[in-house]
Amino acid sequence: MPYEDPIQRAIRVLKRYPLCDRCLGRLFAELGRGLDNAERGRALKIAALMTVHDRVRRGLSSPEELKLLCRNLGAEYREICRALSVDVEPNTRCYICGGDIESWIGRYTSAISEVIKSEGVSTFLVGVRPPREVVRREREVVEEMGIDTWESVKSELKRVIGKAVRSITGAEPDFEHPEAIFVIDMERGAVHVERPALLLLAVYWKLGRRISQMPWYTRNGARRYPLSLYDACKAAADLLGSSDVVIHAAGREDVDVRMLGSGRPLVIEFREPRRKVPLSEIERVLNSYTRWLRFRVLMGVRRDVVRRVKESGRTSYKIYRAVVVTGRELSIRDMEELEAVFKDRLVTQRTPLRILRRKKDVVRVRRVYEVKARVLAPHVFTALIKCEGGLYVKELVDGDKGRTMPSFAEVLDTDARCVELDVLYVHKQL
Numbered sequence: 001m002p003y004e005d006p007i008q009r010a011i012r013v014l015k016r017y018p019l020c021d022r023c024l025g026r027l028f029a030e031l032g033r034g035l036d037n038a039e040r041g042r043a044l045k046i047a048a049l050m051t052v053h054d055r056v057r058r059g060l061s062s063p064e065e066l067k068l069l070c071r072n073l074g075a076e077y078r079e080i081c082r083a084l085s086v087d088v089e090p091n092t093r094c095y096i097c098g099g100d101i102e103s104w105i106g107r108y109t110s111a112i113s114e115v116i117k118s119e120g121v122s123t124f125l126v127g128v129r130p131p132r133e134v135v136r137r138e139r140e141v142v143e144e145m146g147i148d149t150w151e152s153v154k155s156e157l158k159r160v161i162g163k164a165v166r167s168i169t170g171a172e173p174d175f176e177h178p179e180a181i182f183v184i185d186m187e188r189g190a191v192h193v194e195r196p197a198l199l200l201l202a203v204y205w206k207l208g209r210r211i212s213q214m215p216w217y218t219r220n221g222a223r224r225y226p227l228s229l230y231d232a233c234k235a236a237a238d239l240l241g242s243s244d245v246v247i248h249a250a251g252r253e254d255v256d257v258r259m260l261g262s263g264r265p266l267v268i269e270f271r272e273p274r275r276k277v278p279l280s281e282i283e284r285v286l287n288s289y290t291r292w293l294r295f296r297v298l299m300g301v302r303r304d305v306v307r308r309v310k311e312s313g314r315t316s317y318k319i320y321r322a323v324v325v326t327g328r329e330l331s332i333r334d335m336e337e338l339e340a341v342f343k344d345r346l347v348t349q350r351t352p353l354r355i356l357r358r359k360k361d362v363v364r365v366r367r368v369y370e371v372k373a374r375v376l377a378p379h380v381f382t383a384l385i386k387c388e389g390g391l392y393v394k395e396l397v398d399g400d401k402g403r404t405m406p407s408f409a410e411v412l413d414t415d416a417r418c419v420e421l422d423v424l425y426v427h428k429q430l
């Protein structure tokens with residue numbers, strides 16, 4: 001096929017299909033930079049008109065050619081047809097959009113801008129579902145005319161409306177973490193607002209005992225423990241105007257176990273937040289809820305990080321500190337034996353008796369990497385235990401009536417009870 005320049009191509013298209021400036025320009029969207037498609041279309045129409053006008057004047061084309069070309073070119077173009085005594089079919093509508101595209105842009109821009117202004121949204125994203133008929137007709141023109149420089153009406157509407165909304169409201173388009181996603185359903189003439197959850201990667205420290213992750217209630221509805229991690233997160237959710245908050249932590253310590261040292265990673269999910277709040281302010285509110293919980297908010301993250309954080313709770317190693325009370329007096333020799341036995345040792349555990357009501361009775365095998373033990377008093381020692389995630393540490397100490405083997409009690413051949421337990425370190429593998 002011989003080369004056809006864009007003006008010739010525009011003439012060919014316009015003779016076959018009446019198109020508005022924007023729908024014509026969109027067929028040539030890949031040509032030229034920094035232009036709006038409506039400008040592109042208008043420029044092509046003027047150039048096409050001048051080209052055909054020139055050909056008519058030189059006797060190379062019949063004035064009838066102008067007739068087709070000028071069908072929907074607006075008043076200033078019709079002038080030229082009148083001057084050449086060509087009848088123009090008045091107001092032939094754009095074949096693709098029916099002449100409605102500019103009013104669509106105006107209508108949806110102001111609908112979205114109003115929501116943004118009234119709800120104080122500062123970052124947003126626009127999605128468009130154009131009318132099926134419009135998409136079909138656009139495809140038809142593109143295929144029929146062999147156009148390979150076009151942009152889809154969907155992509156143009158998204159871009160143009162996003163830009164207009166930005167200039168009206170000052171809100172910024174954000175493709176990563178928008179506060180609001182506006183989905184324009186043109187078939188139904190409706191705009192749906194979605195508020196994506198805000199996901200924050202954070203670390204928490206539990207400085208006291210009797211603190212659960214989620215609130216626990218007794219059968220008659222009273223709180224079993226006065227504090228939970230959720231309570232502090234809920235306070236931050238209120239600050240954000242969020243409807244609900246979900247905690248995704250890298251594992252969990254028992255209610256009576258402190259989380260010290262490195263802290264434990266978690267993702268706090270704030271559902272449908274209605275306000276943009278700086279992370280430092282969220283962190284401040286989390287930390288002012290109680291002195292027994294501390295948080296560090298690291299950054300906003302995507303949904304896939306939730307899975308990675310939760311998995312890291314199972315796969316990463318932990319370091320615990322246990323205070324153990326024993327039935328008999330212990331010596332340094334006992335401590336040395338304990339350390340020797342639990343050097344890189346696999347421990348077999350049936351589900352602990354204390355949680356057997358809630359969980360299935362299964363056997364799990366976990367590795368203890370290392371134990372360091374010191375006698376504090378004749379019947380008391382403290383142990384640092386480095387082990388795989390998921391090991392039941394209290395049962396490692398007391399043996400759980402033979403359900404955990406080997407155990408400290410078994411190795412020391414005496415009763416042993418873990419009276420205090422802290423998590424000192426959770427290895428992060430994010």
Ligand SMILES: [Zn+2]
Pocket residue numbers: 019020021022023024094095096097098099100101
């Ligand atoms: Zn159009």
